[in-house]
Amino acid sequence: MNAIPKTATHDILDHPFKLSIGGQLLDADATFEVYNPASNAVIAHAPEGSAAQLDAAVAAAARAFKDWSRLPWETRADYVTRYADALEARKDDLITLLTLEQGKPRHTMATGEVEAAIYWVREVAKRTLPVETIEDTAEHVVEVAHVPLGVVGAITPWNFPVLLGLWKVAPCLLTGNTMVLKPSPYTPLTSLFFGEIAQSVLPPGVLNIVSGGNDLGQQMTEHADIAKISFTGSTATGKRVMASGSGTLKRITLELGGNDAAVVLDDADWKSIVPTLFWAAFGNSGQWCIAVKRLYVHSSIHAQFVEAFVEYARQQVVGDGMDPATNLGPIQNTMQYGKLLDLFADVKKNGYKVPLGGTIDESIPGNFVPVTIVDNPPESSRIVQEEPFGPILPIIAFDDVEEVIERVNASPFGLAGSVWSGDRARGIEVAKRMETGTVWVNEIHIHGIDIPFGGHKLSGMGVENGHEGLCEFTNTKTYMFSK
Structure with missing residues (x-):
């Protein structure tokens, strides 16, 4: 670093x-x-x-x-x-x-x-x-x-x-x-x-x-x-x-801004999409308006998914962007770094389960924040309700589709989202009910010259x-x- x-x-x-x-x-x-x-x-x-x-x-x-x-x-x-x-x-x-x-x-x-x-x-x-x-x-x-x-x-x-x-x-x-x-x-x-x-x-x-x-x-x-x-x-x-x-x-x-949700249904090939969803959340160290900021995973696969996600995340190197070994760079400015310090303190104060990361070492020169995963915090928590704009992600369990759609749409934001399913038609049906300007199904962060991009709500x-x-x-x- x-x-x-x-x-x-x-x-x-x-x-x-x-x-x-x-x-x-x-x-x-x-x-x-x-x-x-x-x-x-x-x-x-x-x-x-x-x-x-x-x-x-x-x-x-x-x-x-x-x-x-x-x-x-x-x-x-x-x-x-x-x-x-x-x-x-x-x-x-x-x-x-x-x-x-x-x-x-x-x-x-x-x-x-x-x-x-x-x-x-x-x-x-x-x-x-x-x-x-x-x-x-x-x-x-x-x-x-x-x-x-x-x-x-x-x-x-x-x-x-x-x-x-x-x-x-x-x-x-x-x-x-x-x-x-x-x-x-x-x-x-x-x-x-x-x-x-x-x-x-x-x-x-x-x-x-x-x-x-x-x-x-x-x-x-x-x-x-x-x-x-x-x-x-x-x-x-x-x-x-x-x-x-x-x-x-x-x-x-x-x-x-956005508080983009990714929804992984129970029939998804979840093992194959762990790297994709990691980078969709942590690319640019999470400083991305369309980064995945809420990752909802069906309760039947949630524990296995979190374990695999954490294992993949452990392999990534946070450091100086000029170093070829670096996968994720620092937070761009001290203002945003300070906001993340406050959010991390809230996670710690509330005793949420953190299987990876969770502590920012302020003694290190530069605005470095570790990759952090919060396992199944409550829907009302700040880490779920706010846009962190940094390398911290809640992975939240859900039981049925109606429930998760309601939770996704409860946000005042509506920039983008994604749905992951082994049944394309089922994924599209869920996507149609998400209140966002862009929704991807079994892919994410695809842009194009001829593809309009804009947000709904706030x-x-x-x-x-x-x-x-x-x-x-x-x-x-x-x-x-x-x-």
Whole structure:
């Protein structure tokens, strides 16, 4: 778990990180510290954009919108494709930066995130939103088009800063909008870097990156010249985004928290899915909005399942993400680490059965939390009711399908879920009754360019990806012509 000394692969940290505003790379009057969560050592200083610089970025995006929105769709698609090529050329630096500031293992999740993000940008560029003719008679024509909104403000989180940032950038630009993106202050470096890369490819002002604190986010959501906010983060912050954007009736897309349940029925081939469900819960050290956070297993197989799950979990190594032996990295920031300390204390205070983990060693440098499994805590417990956003998982027994569906749906969240059964039709019937935006049956965490993703209830509003995701960056416009 010790931090690895700086080597030649860390040379990217000597790079001057700057704001991207109107095609220029700019410093700010102030900076803030960026930490490596594996050691809590300062690894860089990021520019703290001012209110005036955010205003300048919005103004630059508004100016660029006039010409960018008028370009043919094919021309914008070509720009976005060339941006993917430019990202590919700096892929290794992006991967290293991601591990150093976020913590996830470089050789697995960091590489996977960056490669998936570049693929997403390239594939999104191949999509279209054609004008639809819904009426064409001898006297009349009615067409429906999807037209760009204007300047879009994107606010991105610290758990997947590259992927979730570029998920927003590509469809936004393709549909004719321009963007001002504010990354999480915990992980600004990768966004500043991919913003710099964009300046070598895109026209000035089309993509602007301004790093800073939460006050800039508030300024964005209230800004009169920003037409839409696309936000990924906590439900509590999402509510504030929606409230502050209401003054200007901004379009809002919110991808928020979840307390996702996986249901393993009594006829499931449970031995074969233990590794799949482990990584569905503990990938990215549990810092994943769609991580399995409640694992319901039928009581007839519960004890055997827990034993096998614990055995598999024991084999995983928690450590510095730059170490090739590491399977799971640290918690990204001390704020989230503190929340987990409190949750672990609650588990201990209540005497829940913990067959693995359960104690955080605060003497170790870095935000390391052990893989922890809580065996059959009560439904009312915090570990079942709350979203931990860390490597701790309750495995809960249930007796019948009606009971477990009721327990799953009692949550105020509704992001995603999964059902596991030896009878596909039976699994689908259970899935249809789960109140979530996405449900997988006998698979999990499958995403796609053309697959819409969004939450129900307190897990958000609107969708990303797919045809619906492209439409989220547009207004519907109806044309009617007399012949």
